[in-house]
Amino acid sequence: MPLSARVAPLPGGAAQAERLGPVGGALRAQLAQAEPELQAFYRARGWRPLWIRGWGLRDDAQAVVQAVSGAAADGLDPDRYGAPGLGEVLAQASSQQPSDLARAEIALSRAAAGYLSDLHAPAPGATMIYADPALAPPTPDRLGVLKALATWPHPADGVARLSRMNPIYRQLRDALAAWKAKEAGEEAAAAERLIRTNLERARLLPPDLGQRYILVDAAAQTLWLYQDGQAVDSMKVVVGKPSEPTPMMAGLVRYAVARPYWNVPPDLVANSIAPKVLRLGPAWLEAQDMEILSDWTPNARLLTPQEVDWRAVAGGRTVLRVRQRPGPHNMMGQVKFIFPNSVGVYLHDSPLRQYFAQSRRTESAGCVRLSDAPRLARWLLSERAGELSQPGAPETRIDLAAPVPVYIVYFTALPNGDDLDRRPDIYRRDPPLEARLARRA
Numbered sequence: 001m002p003l004s005a006r007v008a009p010l011p012g013g014a015a016q017a018e019r020l021g022p023v024g025g026a027l028r029a030q031l032a033q034a035e036p037e038l039q040a041f042y043r044a045r046g047w048r049p050l051w052i053r054g055w056g057l058r059d060d061a062q063a064v065v066q067a068v069s070g071a072a073a074d075g076l077d078p079d080r081y082g083a084p085g086l087g088e089v090l091a092q093a094s095s096q097q098p099s100d101l102a103r104a105e106i107a108l109s110r111a112a113a114g115y116l117s118d119l120h121a122p123a124p125g126a127t128m129i130y131a132d133p134a135l136a137p138p139t140p141d142r143l144g145v146l147k148a149l150a151t152w153p154h155p156a157d158g159v160a161r162l163s164r165m166n167p168i169y170r171q172l173r174d175a176l177a178a179w180k181a182k183e184a185g186e187e188a189a190a191a192e193r194l195i196r197t198n199l200e201r202a203r204l205l206p207p208d209l210g211q212r213y214i215l216v217d218a219a220a221q222t223l224w225l226y227q228d229g230q231a232v233d234s235m236k237v238v239v240g241k242p243s244e245p246t247p248m249m250a251g252l253v254r255y256a257v258a259r260p261y262w263n264v265p266p267d268l269v270a271n272s273i274a275p276k277v278l279r280l281g282p283a284w285l286e287a288q289d290m291e292i293l294s295d296w297t298p299n300a301r302l303l304t305p306q307e308v309d310w311r312a313v314a315g316g317r318t319v320l321r322v323r324q325r326p327g328p329h330n331m332m333g334q335v336k337f338i339f340p341n342s343v344g345v346y347l348h349d350s351p352l353r354q355y356f357a358q359s360r361r362t363e364s365a366g367c368v369r370l371s372d373a374p375r376l377a378r379w380l381l382s383e384r385a386g387e388l389s390q391p392g393a394p395e396t397r398i399d400l401a402a403p404v405p406v407y408i409v410y411f412t413a414l415p416n417g418d419d420l421d422r423r424p425d426i427y428r429r430d431p432p433l434e435a436r437l438a439r440r441a
Contacts, residue, residue, distance in 0.1 A: 029102075221238065
């Protein structure tokens with residue numbers, strides 16, 4: 001009996017069955033009960049297999065087996081991708097029976113699509129603001145994964161490409177595998193939970209961080225400068241208070257502002273500035289180098305303190321624009337570095353040097369204060385950094401030769417040799433994320 005006779009008749013008659021071939025026909029029949037993503041993928045390619053050539057599996061199939069078998073090191077469950085039974089399904093395909101080949105084809109696509117989409121999907125609660133969309137990592141759904149794999153002459157190359165993750169992720173992944181290999185115990189279990197929690201945050205970063213980039217870790221209150229994959233410099237920073245945490249975000253530093261004004265946040269004007277003016281008088285404002293403007297437009301006019309109803313400002317009934325003039329006491333210091341974003345966060349100098357001597361440096365309203373802004377300026381601006389110390393107009397913009405990525409992250413643990421470098425969870429972000437991961441498991 002010819003192989004084609006073993007396949008159930010398909011809609012459309014004998015001509016369609018002949019066009020599909022025995023394996024294609026079996027594949028179409030079995031996919032009738034499969035997930036919509038798999039059906040859509042194979043329907044669009046005329047039910048042609050991805051992992052089968054002729055009457056056998058392509059060598060590319062082993063790339064899927066290896067990937068899903070190691071899913072535990074990614075903090076993922078291999079069972080979710082059928083890893084335990086995948087080898088047996090592939091072994092049965094050696095029979096060259098169309099039904100067995102179709103079953104293996106579906107199992108491989110289901111495993112690859114599930115694993116590679118989950119690999120790039122952080123758990124709820126792990127979030128990052130992408131001020132520049134180009135810095136967001138790919139987050140393909142299952143159909144997107146399969147479509148991407150189909151573009152490669154060898155799907156195994158596509159699996160390798162879609163498995164690429166950033167260096168921080170790879171370090172955490174290796175650390176998780178190492179801790180899983182250790183003797184079971186409470187210490188190992190706690191370390192695994194901590195690594196898995198931070199692994200979710202690492203998924204938020206793109207696979208390629210860039211040739212040159214800035215990494216700010218709010219948990220470590222430290223900034224690093226990276227060149228060609230290596231940290232070439234670092235400095236202490238001050239980050240947001242627990243009540244005003246510095247968000248995880250990614251952006252492109254595009255320019256510096258020399259001799260900046262400090263635009264006082266409206267809530268600070270109401271809660272701090274206005275009560276002091278009421279208590280100490282308008283002279284206090286001048287002593288602080290502060291001035292009042294009529295509105296937030298570029299053409300706003302200066303107001304005198306006597307024109308303002310300070311009780312209305314303190315009571316929240318009037319919103320007032322107050323800014324501090326450039327100078328040695330300006331809260332922005334001598335320079336701020338701008339990566340345009342919707343939440344008003346940037347890197348800036350600071351006159352409050354005493355905070356950099358603290359072991360816990362959480363004193364800002366969300367921005368990142370730099371312990372050595374001139375050093376960052378030299379790295380970003382090269383010879384133009386000298387313009388920062390020269391006399392000039394307020395708010396002088398100095399463009400970078402090329403934008404530089406900045407990643408503001410929050411890692412409460414990172415590998416350090418065979419151990420973990422643990423940081424205090426200053427924003428108490430770990431417990432809710434750990435709870436979500438426990439429910440997902």
